[in-house]
Amino acid sequence: MLCSILLIAIYPTLIACSKSAETSDETTPIEEEGKTIKADAVVAADGTGDFTSLQDAINAAPNNRTEYYYIYIKKGTYKEVITIPQTKDYIYLIGEETAMTVLTYDNYASRRKPDGSEYGTSGSASFFVQGNHFVAEKITFENTAGIDAGQALAINISGARSSFRNCRFLGHQDTWYAGNGTYQYVKDSFIEGSVDFIFGGSTAFFDHCQLESTRNGYITAASTPEDQTYGYVFHHCTLTARPEITSSSVYLGRPWRPNAKVIFIECAMDKHIQQAGWHNWGKPDNEKTAFYAEYKSTGAGASIDNRVSWSHQLTMEEAKRFTYENVIGDQHPKFVMEKIQIN
Template sequence: MDLKYAALISVLSLSLSCSSKADDTPKKEEQQIETVKYDLIVAQDGSGNFKTIQEAVNAVPSGKTKPFTIYIKNGIYKEIVTVPSSKTFVSFKGENVEKTIITYDNYAKRLNSEGKEYGTSGSASVFINGNNFTAEQITFENTSGIDAGQALAINIGAPKSAFKNCKFLGFQDTFYAGNGTLQYVTDSYIGGTVDFIFGGSTAFFENCILHSFRDGYLTAASTPQEQKYGYIFQKCKITAASDLKKASVYLGRPWRPYANVVFVECEMGGHIRPEGWHNWGNTDNEKTARYAEYESKGEGYQAGKRVSWSKQLTAEEAKLYSKQNVLGSWNPF
């Protein structure tokens, strides 16, 4: 099969049986066939075009202006995956979010082949640098362990990227996206311990689960001063491991001055501390941090006990943080 720089089309047929109504009239069983086309298929058993995800990414033509979809069959893919800036409009579509897993176990202090530490940003299992990247039904994971220190599941440098029905699993520093980048994350799960959503990006999280495995901080934003938005969590659930004690997790701490994080109509478990926010041991951060909430609920939402330098939004102020205002005309799904 010739794989040189050509878009390869594979067809998956999914059969959906239509059940008959519950009456005495005999019904003929009908089948509706849906044909779904993908540009490339990755399968560890050799039934696709490639056995590794990176091989498939390498085969994507550069400079695409329309989505190029890589279908990834179930499997644990232990590999470091990089989508370079030249590979635009790449789309990962997993077979099943629980069973389609990209994983690695690097961490900041680990030494690379040159005897140098990977560092925080270099420890990721997946690096996304190609603009207009999307992913659905994929788990991004770092398995270096709860005591390994900084260890990223994903490092996002792409100007725009979006994730739907995905999982991000790690401990410290699970999800990182740099300054000047924009993410939309919906119906997804992000798990970690310390600062597990961090960086200077603008990111809109909708209907997501943020899950703490032990005490720590959900966010460590480093939003640039001139940037209007940082992290917006809308209608998300803030959950924790069953053995995690109450009032043991902060909503966030400012990695840099002017950190911007807003929770809107979220459900917060009792593991969230009443004061909500931490100043990272620097009272000057209290003068610049842009931390706010609006009409959340649950045991962890104690508006009257929050630190004085955070804000409870009015209904009009909360409208400024709508998906339309943050994402504009961009609609990746």
């Protein structure tokens, strides 16, 4: 039996084995140090796991679960459109190595389906999360349609609650999307794109992430519902750009809908960030309803004195409203343990 062992912290392990017919289907969630858990399924492109297709592994998971179903994905490139269906709650994906475990496809909004219709923006994603309580670690979600393809999502999240750690989201226009009323916690991850590459109406907390611009454009296009307390909060994130991107050419955001809410808390911003910071999408009325704010931005792009007058520079007391605990703390699924390492 071939096994891949994930060392979690110091003692707990997640053992991902190619299973025989006699292997138990029961899961053993890790709750404290010293416990171990076997992956319920192993996906391996080279045929050494239970499945060569991640979608096949997801389809094999029982419906309507109330405990996690762990799928371990070995290094490889998996080109397939993948969906976590609404009937598959509590799916937990763990990749062997972030940059080498790649889930990819190349659809885009104007591409024609076999029936002649277009995929459209929301339908162009490489990965769809429809199930609730979804977690992913050490995985790359990618759309390779290219910088001139227009809208081409790497991920489309409609499931109510999800969490991502040590992941990469690669694309250009509209890379990362999550729908109204959903919650996401994104930690220690990398998101790249060109235009509106983080967009939608969710409550999302991005913690110590890197946001990489692939050309001049806009980082966020939030569509926060009017009655929703929070939109996007970026906490201790780093905003970078490809070397060819010129200074003051990328906006922090523009409001896809009038009540967009986006906050940057103690983020480092390179010189590609527009001195004005924010754009009204050509609609002056958006300036009255959108809430765009920063607290202690640093770097060449943190041109506080030149920001548009309708944005906000928060005080310390005001910034306390946007802590992890207030925004997302009990609203997202938790990770198995800290400091997952592979041996």
